[in-house]
Amino acid sequence: MTVFVVFSKEDYRKRLRLLRLIYNMNQTQFASFIGIGYKRWSHYERGYPIPREAAWALRKRIPDFSTDWLWFDDTRALSPYFRQRLRDVERWESKEKLAQRAAKRAAKSNGKLPRSNRISATDKPSKRKKGAKSG
Numbered sequence: 001m002t003v004f005v006v007f008s009k010e011d012y013r014k015r016l017r018l019l020r021l022i023y024n025m026n027q028t029q030f031a032s033f034i035g036i037g038y039k040r041w042s043h044y045e046r047g048y049p050i051p052r053e054a055a056w057a058l059r060k061r062i063p064d065f066s067t068d069w070l071w072f073d074d075t076r077a078l079s080p081y082f083r084q085r086l087r088d089v090e091r092w093e094s095k096e097k098l099a100q101r102a103a104k105r106a107a108k109s110n111g112k113l114p115r116s117n118r119i120s121a122t123d124k125p126s127k128r129k130k131g132a133k134s135g
Contacts, residue, residue, distance in 0.1 A: 009047045010047075011073060012047065012070070012071065013045060013046065013047050015069065015070055015073065016044055016045045016050070016070070017045055018086060018089050018090065018093075019058070019062075019065070019070070020045070021089045021092075021093070022082075022085045022086065022089050027041050027042050027045065033061065034054075034057050034058055034061045034062075035057055035061070036054055036057060040054070050070070055067045055070065058070075063079075064078060064079040064081060064082035065078075065082065066078050
């Protein structure tokens with residue numbers, strides 16, 4: 001029986017970002033950590049395919065890492081420690097997103113009008129000369 005795995009570019013990008021966040025590094029720091037250039041790593045996180053050489057560099061630097069997880073979300077080859085770190089980072093990230101949404105809602109409820117109700121520069125009333133009668 002042949003099994004086909006669907007590759008999701010968005011999930012792949014998320015896994016690369018999670019991998020970096022596990023080590024609590026920005027893109028520049030993480031690229032230096034694994035021995036590649038910042039621009040290359042940035043391209044990978046935006047969805048460009050990671051070549052085998054870079055994947056092997058990751059594997060060499062991060063023993064708990066698995067290319068099967070990176071490309072196909074197969075967690076069987078990950079160590080229990082690495083799986084736990086992934087879960088921790090995912091929980092942290094979801095809490096951050098909830099906090100950002102709550103902050104946006106609070107800003108809207110603090111007297112700020114939604115964008116659709118704001119007056120733009122083109123909607124401002126025209127200036128009339130003082131003393132001019134409206135007609």
